[in-house]
Amino acid sequence: MKSEKEIILKLIKKGGARSSFLSRLKKKTAKKYQTQIASHAQLLKAYHNLVKNKIIAKNKDLANSLRKRAVRTLSGVAVVTVLTKPYPCPGKCIFCPKEPGMPKSYLKSEPAANRAWLTEFDPYEQVQVRLKALANNGHPIDKIELIVLGGTWSAYPENYQYWFIKECFRAANAANSKLKTQSSKLQLKIQNLKKLLKTEQHKNETAKHRIIGLTLETRPDYINLDEIKKMRDLGATRVELGVQSVYDDILKKINAATPLSKPLPRQNC
Numbered sequence: 001m002k003s004e005k006e007i008i009l010k011l012i013k014k015g016g017a018r019s020s021f022l023s024r025l026k027k028k029t030a031k032k033y034q035t036q037i038a039s040h041a042q043l044l045k046a047y048h049n050l051v052k053n054k055i056i057a058k059n060k061d062l063a064n065s066l067r068k069r070a071v072r073t074l075s076g077v078a079v080v081t082v083l084t085k086p087y088p089c090p091g092k093c094i095f096c097p098k099e100p101g102m103p104k105s106y107l108k109s110e111p112a113a114n115r116a117w118l119t120e121f122d123p124y125e126q127v128q129v130r131l132k133a134l135a136n137n138g139h140p141i142d143k144i145e146l147i148v149l150g151g152t153w154s155a156y157p158e159n160y161q162y163w164f165i166k167e168c169f170r171a172a173n174a175a176n177s178k179l180k181t182q183s184s185k186l187q188l189k190i191q192n193l194k195k196l197l198k199t200e201q202h203k204n205e206t207a208k209h210r211i212i213g214l215t216l217e218t219r220p221d222y223i224n225l226d227e228i229k230k231m232r233d234l235g236a237t238r239v240e241l242g243v244q245s246v247y248d249d250i251l252k253k254i255n256a257a258t259p260l261s262k263p264l265p266r267q268n269c
Contacts, residue, residue, distance in 0.1 A: 003029045045136070215240055
């Protein structure tokens with residue numbers, strides 16, 4: 001902690017944190033204290049502690065320069081991507097990867113997919129882990145765009161859909177809280193899950209970390225008026241459609257669905 005504090009104080013005295021100067025300073029300080037080179041996240045934590053203890057005044061330029069990949073939240077909105085659990089996909093597209101233990105078309109090596117795998121696809125844990133990582137790297141997390149990826153969303157059982165989104169909202173509402181309330185059971189009746197979702201959505205309207213956008217991903221042959229109404233009930237503000245090609249002959253060759261295909265019925269949990 002001493003090394004990080006010393007770096008922050010020297011950066012303030014210098015009047016900036018140019019990358020070349022900061023790199024040299026980090027190496028020199030690590031050698032002095034016989035420690036590992038401090039990360040930007042560690043320096044940000046030290047900076048916030050110094051501000052909190054009124055040792056230094058807030059320095060927006062310094063905080064921004066230490067923020068990792070600042071472009072992620074330049075719009076003021078933090079993107080949080082979560083994945084649904086592995087589940088049978090109605091598609092038979094020949095190009096889709098089929099890694100065991102992963103939702104179809106996703107690989108464990110992808111960052112968001114890896115986070116999902118490490119948390120056993122728990123929506124609450126995925127949101128909490130991502131928000132904590134963004135905050136530790138200096139990103140604002142008061143406004144969140146939630147993106148739900150995975151298999152074909154519309155093919156998942158309805159009670160899983162409502163439970164999953166409800167858990168995402170619950171995680172945003174509980175961010176920074178040391179108390180973790182228990183999750184409702186997935187086996188609850190759909191009416192109860194809908195009520196619980198509405199409760200979490202209502203809480204989120206005035207929460208410190210608000211979900212201002214919700215994106216759901218599905219197939220074009222699973223979209224109809226009833227599906228759109230249900231997505232709006234879940235709180236969706238955008239839908240991503242996996243359109244592989246606009247030519248029916250190509251779709252046929254790659255075994256991809258066409259917008260005229262008849263959707264398969266959902267299965268129960």
